[in-house]
Amino acid sequence: MNPWLIIAYVLLIAAGAFLLYRAFRTADRRYIYLAVSFFVIFPVLITLTFPTEISPETRQLYDAVEALPDSSNVLLTFDYYASTLAETEPMSRAALHQLFRKNCRVLTMTTIPLGGPSIAERVTRELAAQYGKKYGVDYVNLGYKANYVAVLKGMGSSIEAIYPTDNSGTPLAELPMMAHIKNYHDIRFIIAISDNAIVDYWISIVRAQYGIPVGTGVTAVSAPQYYAYVGAGQLTGLLGGMKGAAEYEALVGHPARATMGMTAQSLVHLFIIFSVLAGNAIYLIQKRRPKSQGQA
Amino acid sequence: MRTTVPIIIAFLSGLVMVLAFFFNPEKSTIGRFEPEVLSWVTIVGGFTLLLGVVSIVRVNYGAVQRRSPNWGYKLATVISVFVMALPAMLPTRWSPLFGTGPGSIYDWLFNYVDAPMMSTMFAMLAFYIASAAFRAFRARNAEATLLLVTATLVMLWRVPMGEALLQNIHHDLPGLINTYIMGGANMAVQRGIIIGAALGAAAMSLRIMLGIERTYMGH
Numbered sequence: 001m002n003p004w005l006i007i008a009y010v011l012l013i014a015a016g017a018f019l020l021y022r023a024f025r026t027a028d029r030r031y032i033y034l035a036v037s038f039f040v041i042f043p044v045l046i047t048l049t050f051p052t053e054i055s056p057e058t059r060q061l062y063d064a065v066e067a068l069p070d071s072s073n074v075l076l077t078f079d080y081y082a083s084t085l086a087e088t089e090p091m092s093r094a095a096l097h098q099l100f101r102k103n104c105r106v107l108t109m110t111t112i113p114l115g116g117p118s119i120a121e122r123v124t125r126e127l128a129a130q131y132g133k134k135y136g137v138d139y140v141n142l143g144y145k146a147n148y149v150a151v152l153k154g155m156g157s158s159i160e161a162i163y164p165t166d167n168s169g170t171p172l173a174e175l176p177m178m179a180h181i182k183n184y185h186d187i188r189f190i191i192a193i194s195d196n197a198i199v200d201y202w203i204s205i206v207r208a209q210y211g212i213p214v215g216t217g218v219t220a221v222s223a224p225q226y227y228a229y230v231g232a233g234q235l236t237g238l239l240g241g242m243k244g245a246a247e248y249e250a251l252v253g254h255p256a257r258a259t260m261g262m263t264a265q266s267l268v269h270l271f272i273i274f275s276v277l278a279g280n281a282i283y284l285i286q287k288r289r290p291k292s293q294g295q296a
Numbered sequence: 297m298r299t300t301v302p303i304i305i306a307f308l309s310g311l312v313m314v315l316a317f318f319f320n321p322e323k324s325t326i327g328r329f330e331p332e333v334l335s336w337v338t339i340v341g342g343f344t345l346l347l348g349v350v351s352i353v354r355v356n357y358g359a360v361q362r363r364s365p366n367w368g369y370k371l372a373t374v375i376s377v378f379v380m381a382l383p384a385m386l387p388t389r390w391s392p393l394f395g396t397g398p399g400s401i402y403d404w405l406f407n408y409v410d411a412p413m414m415s416t417m418f419a420m421l422a423f424y425i426a427s428a429a430f431r432a433f434r435a436r437n438a439e440a441t442l443l444l445v446t447a448t449l450v451m452l453w454r455v456p457m458g459e460a461l462l463q464n465i466h467h468d469l470p471g472l473i474n475t476y477i478m479g480g481a482n483m484a485v486q487r488g489i490i491i492g493a494a495l496g497a498a499a500m501s502l503r504i505m506l507g508i509e510r511t512y513m514g515h
Contacts, residue, residue: 029427036426050456053470082411083418113345115406121398122407147341154334157321161331162338168397169388209317220454227478228486243454266457268422273448273458275430280444283434 020271024278032275039271043263049255050263057230058247061215061237062098065189070103072188073181077202078110078120079194084219085119090245090258091193091217092123097252100131105177106139107187109163111148111198117141117167136175143167148198152205156184184210189236193217199226203234217244303507309333310505353377380405446481449473 019038023031068074076095080088099106108124110116120141128139142163145151154162159181160172172178180186190212192202199216207214213236218226220241229235239248242265245258316330356370364370383401386394396402435441452458453473462469503509 023430027431029431032427032430033423036423040422050460052456053459055474081414082406083414085411085415086419115410117396118398118403118406121403125398145338145341146345147338150334150337150341154331154338157331157334161335169395224478224482225486225490227483228490231479231483241454243456246456262456266455268426269451269455269458272426272429273451275426276433276444276448279430279433280435 020274023275035271036268039267040264043267044260049259050266052243052246052250052259052262054247054251055240055244057227057238057240058244058251059237060230061191061217061239062248062251064213064215064236065095065098065102065104065191068102068104068188072102072104073107073186074099074104075107075109075187075190076124077190077192077194077198078108078116078123079112079192079196079198080116080119080219081112081195082115082119084195086257086261087219087242087245088193088195088217089119089123090242090256090261091239091248092119093127093256094245094248094252094254094258095191095193095217096124096127097254100127100133100138101252103138105180107142107177107181108139109142110144111151113144113146117143121167136170137177140172140175140177141167149201149205152201156206156210158183184212187212190214191217193239195219195222197222199235203229207234217248220244299510299513302513303510306512307505307507310501349377349381380410446477450477 015038019031019035022028023035065074076092076099078092096106106124108120110120120143124139124141125135128135133139142159143166145162151162160178163172165171166175184206190202190206192199192214194216195218199214199218202214202216206212214234215237216226216235217239218241220243223238223240223244226235226238226240230238239245242258242261246255246262249255249259312326312329312333315326316333319327321327321330353374356373359370360367360374380402383394384396388395388397388400392399393401433444433447435444449462450473452462453470459470462473466472500509504512
């Protein structure tokens with residue numbers, strides 16, 4: 001290894017240790033902020049990665065897609081804002097890797113007005129180019145329509161009635177792929193990647209009323225809510241946060257951004273746990289100290 | 297009149313959607329009527345977006361004219377609305393820079409201005425959580441201690457380094473956390489919340505349909 005690199009690592013570790021010491025010594029929040037920055041930036045600089053255990057919920061989603069016959073019609077949703085791209089975009093990318101590898105026909109849509117269609121367009125076109133897929137034949141981006149409950153319900157009767165044109169304004173009747181897809185009955189599986197409560201509607205409207213299996217990928221903060229649906233069999237697989245995305249990347253054989261982000265997340269989680277323990281240790285010491293001593 | 301008409305519209309719209317659920321959409325009149333109602337809802341939804349834009353421009357432009365506190369930020373909001381919206385609304389046949397497709401002004405502004413700003417705002421949460429965890433997350437009583445221990449275990453379980461650490465303590469500890477905390481206690485509580493919220497939503501829908509709940513009319 002390059003000796004300068006070793007020196008850089010030693011300096012970075014020393015800087016991290018110093019920041020931690022100062023943060024706990026002074027309880028100044030700026031040192032805590034600096035320490036968090038350090039633990040986010042450090043793993044990115046040294047590209048440190050750790051193996052990820054695959055959770056049963058992630059494997060369930062992967063297996064469900066694997067079990068689909070080749071050339072199945074699959075709906076992939078981009079129901080997330082740009083704020084959660086770090087967690088959700090790797091899920092969409094991994095899903096597209098698996099779907100395009102299986103030659104599935106991919107229909108994409110979004111219920112997010114701000115940037116949802118742009119994200120879907122950018123990610124899908126990039127992955128489609130890698131697999132030599134053609135727009136209108138192998139994948140179609142429906143884009144955004146207002147009032148998602150009506151959109152989800154209406155697509156059960158006719159997708160064309162809700163989306164007369166795709167995201168670029170091309171009539172659906174002119175896209176060869178849409179000759180095979182009229183409503184939910186022509187779709188074999190739905191993967192809803194989301195950072196909000198829209199997944200509830202995919203379950204209550206589409207899964208419950210039309211019987212189409214739904215798998216989901218959600219942010220870590222909302223993942224606990226969906227365990228109830230996985231347990232009840234109403235969700236076929238669940239990707240929870242960046243960890244879920246990293247697991248899915250590992251399963252599809254394309255470790256990428258989520259896998260890289262895992263080390264930073266690991267270090268920050270460990271730092272927060274250490275902070276909580278240290279904060280409680282200080283609290284207990286202060287509590288046991290006699291009041292007179294504390295006042296002196 | 298201003299109260300009765302909206303109540304009748306709300307009652308009929310709700311009734312159609314409830315009844316349509318029980319009828320075959322291809323073989324019954326009410327079933328065939330459902331997609332029509334849904335198309336109306338989508339169109340009305342489009343107009344509500346327009347209403348939102350008009351409202352944000354009116355409120356912020358008024359504040360700029362009055363030179364109210366922080367009017368500079370409000371001016372930035374108004375300018376941003378038009379800079380994002382206008383090129384997106386212009387027809388693409390005039391220029392490939394218009395519309396919302398790849399390479400358009402809207403797409404560029406979204407990918408290189410809006411997305412980084414939104415991601416930055418969201419990422420700042422990590423700093424606040426770390427600071428708050430150190431300063432406020434205390435084992436003051438039995439409930440807080442239980443929460444603290446559970447949170448620590450779940451945080452360790454959700455990252456590979458923590459997972460490896462837990463496996464060193466007991467090889468099946470990550471699996472036990474998934475089974476008993478996430479798939480056990482968490483799932484039971486979430487089910488209670490979901491069922492409670494669904495019953496609340498059903499009761500609220502009924503109140504709106506029957507005209508008991510009128511807050512949506514500004515009453």
